[in-house]
Amino acid sequence: MLRHCSFPRFSASSPRRKMTKSSGKEKAPQALPESQALELADPKDVTKEPIPPQKVLKIFSINIIAQSLPFCRRRMKRKLDHGPEVRPFPSGKKPCPSPTGLPYPATPTTFRDIRAVNGQGQQRRRIPSIQPPTGLQEWLRTFQLALHVLSFLEPKDLLQAAQTCRYWRILAEDNLLWREKCKEDGIDEPLHIKRRKVIKPGFTHSPWKSAYIRQHRIDTNWRRGDLKSPKVLKGHDDHVITCLQFCGNRIVSGSDDNTLKVWSAVTGKCLRTLVGHTGGVWSSQMRDNIIISGSTDRTLKVWNAETGECIHTLYGHTSTVRCMHLHEKRVVSGSRDATLRVWDIETGQCLHVLMGHVAAVRCVQYDGRRVVSGAYDFMVKVWDPETETCLHTLQGHTNRVYSLQFDGIHVVSGSLDTSIRVWDVETGNCIHTLTGHQSLTSGMELKDNILVSGNADSTVKIWDIKTGQCLQTLQGPHKHQSAVTCLQFNKNFVITSSDDGTVKLWDLRTGEFIRNLVTLESGGSGGVVWRIRASNTKLVCAVGSRNGTEETKLLVLDFDVDMK
Numbered sequence: 001m002l003r004h005c006s007f008p009r010f011s012a013s014s015p016r017r018k019m020t021k022s023s024g025k026e027k028a029p030q031a032l033p034e035s036q037a038l039e040l041a042d043p044k045d046v047t048k049e050p051i052p053p054q055k056v057l058k059i060f061s062i063n064i065i066a067q068s069l070p071f072c073r074r075r076m077k078r079k080l081d082h083g084p085e086v087r088p089f090p091s092g093k094k095p096c097p098s099p100t101g102l103p104y105p106a107t108p109t110t111f112r113d114i115r116a117v118n119g120q121g122q123q124r125r126r127i128p129s130i131q132p133p134t135g136l137q138e139w140l141r142t143f144q145l146a147l148h149v150l151s152f153l154e155p156k157d158l159l160q161a162a163q164t165c166r167y168w169r170i171l172a173e174d175n176l177l178w179r180e181k182c183k184e185d186g187i188d189e190p191l192h193i194k195r196r197k198v199i200k201p202g203f204t205h206s207p208w209k210s211a212y213i214r215q216h217r218i219d220t221n222w223r224r225g226d227l228k229s230p231k232v233l234k235g236h237d238d239h240v241i242t243c244l245q246f247c248g249n250r251i252v253s254g255s256d257d258n259t260l261k262v263w264s265a266v267t268g269k270c271l272r273t274l275v276g277h278t279g280g281v282w283s284s285q286m287r288d289n290i291i292i293s294g295s296t297d298r299t300l301k302v303w304n305a306e307t308g309e310c311i312h313t314l315y316g317h318t319s320t321v322r323c324m325h326l327h328e329k330r331v332v333s334g335s336r337d338a339t340l341r342v343w344d345i346e347t348g349q350c351l352h353v354l355m356g357h358v359a360a361v362r363c364v365q366y367d368g369r370r371v372v373s374g375a376y377d378f379m380v381k382v383w384d385p386e387t388e389t390c391l392h393t394l395q396g397h398t399n400r401v402y403s404l405q406f407d408g409i410h411v412v413s414g415s416l417d418t419s420i421r422v423w424d425v426e427t428g429n430c431i432h433t434l435t436g437h438q439s440l441t442s443g444m445e446l447k448d449n450i451l452v453s454g455n456a457d458s459t460v461k462i463w464d465i466k467t468g469q470c471l472q473t474l475q476g477p478h479k480h481q482s483a484v485t486c487l488q489f490n491k492n493f494v495i496t497s498s499d500d501g502t503v504k505l506w507d508l509r510t511g512e513f514i515r516n517l518v519t520l521e522s523g524g525s526g527g528v529v530w531r532i533r534a535s536n537t538k539l540v541c542a543v544g545s546r547n548g549t550e551e552t553k554l555l556v557l558d559f560d561v562d563m564k
Contacts, residue, residue, distance in 0.1 A: 101243065146171050151383055155181050161428030178208035186491055187211050207404035214561060218537055219492055220295035221386050221559040222505060223514055230518075230541075231268035233554035235261050241542035241552060243293075245286040246533035250305060251540055252291055253554060256280030258269055262305055262370055265538055265556055276301055283333075285326035292331050292345060300333055302345050307330060312348030332371050334361030340373055342385045351383070354383050356390045365406035370425065372403030372411050379415045382425055392428030396421055405446035409500040410465055414441030420453055424464045432468030436461060443487050450508075452494055454484035460496050462511065472511030479513075480504065486532045495534055501550070503541055524547040 128163065150158060150171060158181070162172035179190070190207035239257040246252075250271075251263040260274040260281055262348035279296030286292075290311075291303040300314035300321055319336035330351070334340050340361055342355040359376035366372075371383040371393070380394035382400055399416035406412070410431070411423040420434040420441055439456035446452075450471075451463040458481060460474040482499035489495065493514070494506040501523020505514040518541055528551035531542040536562035544552035 002315060004326060042290050053318075082345065137405075143304065143497050147174055147177055150174075150179060151180060155216075157222065172217065173206050173209065175206045175208050178206050178212055182208050182212050185212070185215065187215050194445075196380075198347065215536075218559055218562040219447060221561060222493060225559060228558065231556040231558075233263050233270065233556065234551065235263075235270055235273075235554075236552050238544070238552055240544060240546070241530050241554075242280065242282050243284040244315050244531040244533050244540065244554075245284055245291070246535065246538075246540045247286055247560055248287075251533075251554065251556070252284060252305070253542060254281035254284045255552075258295070260284065260291065260303070262291075262308070263554065265540065268556060274301075274303050274308055274310070276310050279320075279422075282320060282322055283324050285324055285331060287326055288428050290345060292324060292326060294324050294333055296320045298335075300324070300331070300343065301336070302348065312345070314341075314343050314348055314350065316350050316353070319360075322362060323364050325364050327366050327368045330366070330368070332364055332366040334364040334373055334375075335361040338375065338377075340364060340371060340383070342371070352385045352388050354381075354390075356381055356383075356393075359400075362400065362402055363404040365404050365411075367406060367408050369408075370406075372404055372406045372425070374404045374413055376400045378415070380404070380421075380423070382411065382428065392425075394421070394423050394428055394430070396430050396433070403444045405451065407446055410446075410449075412444060412446055412465060414444050415438045418538055420444070420451075420463070422468065432465065434461075434463055434465075434468060434470070436470055436473070436551055439483075442484065445487060445489055450489075452484070452487055452489045454487040454496060456483040456497065458482055458484060458500075460484055460487060460506070462494070469488065473510055474504075474506050474513070476513060478504070485528070485530055488532060488534050490536075495539065497529035497532045497534060497541065499528050500524060503529055503539070503544075504534060518543075518555060520550055525549055 013278060055362060073285065091186065092115035099222035099558040150161065153161065154341050158172050162169040182188070190211050233251070236253065236255040236257050236259070239255045239256050241253050243254040244252070244263070249265045251265050252260055253263070254260045258277045258280060262271045262274065263269065264271055267560055274291070274293070275296040277297050277299070281293050281295050283294040284292065286305070289305045291305050292300060293303065296298050298317045301310050302312040302314070303310055317333065317335040317337055317339070321333050321335050323334040325332050329344060329346055331343050331345055332340055333343065338357045338359055338361060341350050342354070343350055354373070355374040357373065357379060359371050361375045362373040364371065371385050372380065373383070375379050378397045378399060378401065379392050380397070382392040382394070383390055383393055394411065394413070397413065397415040397417050397419065401413050401415050404412065406425070409425060411425050412420060412442065413423070414420050418435070418437050418439060420437070421430050421433065422432040423430055437455040437457055438455065438460065441453050441455050443454040444451060446465070449464060449466050450507050451465050452460060453463065454460050458479060461472070462472040463470055474496070480496065480498035480502065482500050484496055486497045487494065488528050489508055492508055493506050495503065495517070496506065497503045504517035504518050505517050507513065507514055517539060518529060520529070521545060522545060526545040526548070527546040528544050533540045537558065539557040539559070541555040543555060544550050
């Protein structure tokens with residue numbers, strides 16, 4: 001679109017003039033000759049589609065800044081190194097709707113030329129050079145306008161802009177600018193590097209920029225980094241690992257051998273074994289230093305993860321505790337006795353009993369205000385735990401309900417009838433029935449209206465629960481060869497495990513297969529990946545077999561990077 005645009009004394013490849021002390025008044029800035037003016041080509045020369053006005057405005061603004069910055073060399077160095085800190089106003093993703101929406105004043109010539117660019121005329125327009133600012137106030141406006149314009153760039157473009165010259169680098173290193181980029185990508189903590197080998201004078205290190213770069217390298221490691229030999233955590237003999245929790249650097253595995261084990265994700269060592277249940281452990285939750293477990297012995301136990309001490313044993317259920325959900329100081333448990341119980345984990349007291357299901361409760365969700373339960377009676381129920389009343393009975397499934405997700409607005413239920421249903425928690429109405437799977441939906445995860453479901457038909461589907469549309473089906477030549485056992489996803493990836501002994505990585509947006517993260521040698525002949533849990537930098541897999549072909553163990557894969 002741009003035929004030519006002069007960047008006077010600005011190019012990284014051109015020599016810089018030596019600065020000399022000026023005597024007397026500064027000369028008025030000279031406009032560029034007409035031959036060096038910014039020229040915009042007819043949009044028809046490039047594409048049949050009209051150029052978006054916002055795009056033209058953004059490119060034009062960048063060139064205004066590019067022409068202004070060389071004029072401000074001395075002021076920029078003096079004010080950035082010694083003057084008061086200048087902060088940009090909060091920036092967003094929405095570009096200015098019109099030139100008059102610019103946050104800072106501009107000359108009438110500037111606005112007139114921008115309006116000309118923003119108009120609907122298709123003829124070629126020549127825009128005369130913009131006079132650079134002549135005072136500190138104008139320079140500050142230019143500096144903040146530059147930061148505002150840079151806020152519209154993608155991070156990779158910011159990194160390229162920083163390589164253009166010293167002045168662009170100063171702008172592109174702005175910490176608040178990178179904080180906004182990190183927030184857009186879900187990075188909520190800056191990276192503080194203790195030691196840096198080289199610190200160039202005049203440049204300020206941006207912790208938020210470092211955090212963004214680190215996350216980019218971690219994502220690259222997940223996609224195509226070398227798969228180093230995982231840490232192998234052996235325990236539970238040949239028993240099945242029935243539940244798995246992973247938080248920080250602590251892993252907790254529960255087994256049908258009646259025990260739980262606490263592991264270090266860093267060293268791979270077993271820190272302690274929690275002994276006390278007299279039946280298999282089938283459900284668990286963990287928060288900070290508290291572990292809660294549910295067993296076939298009909299009890300729940302509250303443990304101190306640091307000491308291994310059993311703090312409370314919770315009695316009340318008359319059959320296996322099959323599921324639970326922890327929220328702050330309360331945990332809700334579901335049992336094969338068809339009831340749910342609300343417990344205070346600090347006192348060990350049973351606060352409420354929810355009765356209404358007529359078959360085993362298989363799954364439960366709790367947000368601190370409402371309880372949602374799914375059972376083998378084909379029903380999903382929404383409860384007010386404080387009054388112990390059932391607010392809604394969600395009817396529609398024609399077989400057992402095995403999985404639930406609840407975001408405070410929507411209830412999503414997966415059933416043996418092959419369907420997934422999306423419900424409005426306030427009205428109890430079924431909003432969508434998601435069809436396409438051929439068997440039991442054993443696991444689901446819901447984030448920001450995106451649902452990922454894993455099924456015994458060996459496929460994984462990605463849905464938009466607002467529209468009820470299936471966005472992607474993770475299949476093809478690299479699909480799982482047996483039932484999907486577990487899944488997890490973030491903004492970039494979907495991780496899935498299966499009875500076929502593999503753990504696979506997929507692209508969330510495109511649905512494309514990326515690679516296998518784990519492939520058991522016994523896969524296909526009995527080796528199974530039962531559970532997976534992932535953090536930003538680590539993947540924990542619980543593997544084994546039901547026929548003795550694979551030893552029961554945990555595998556820990558590390559994708560972290562060193563940002564020294």
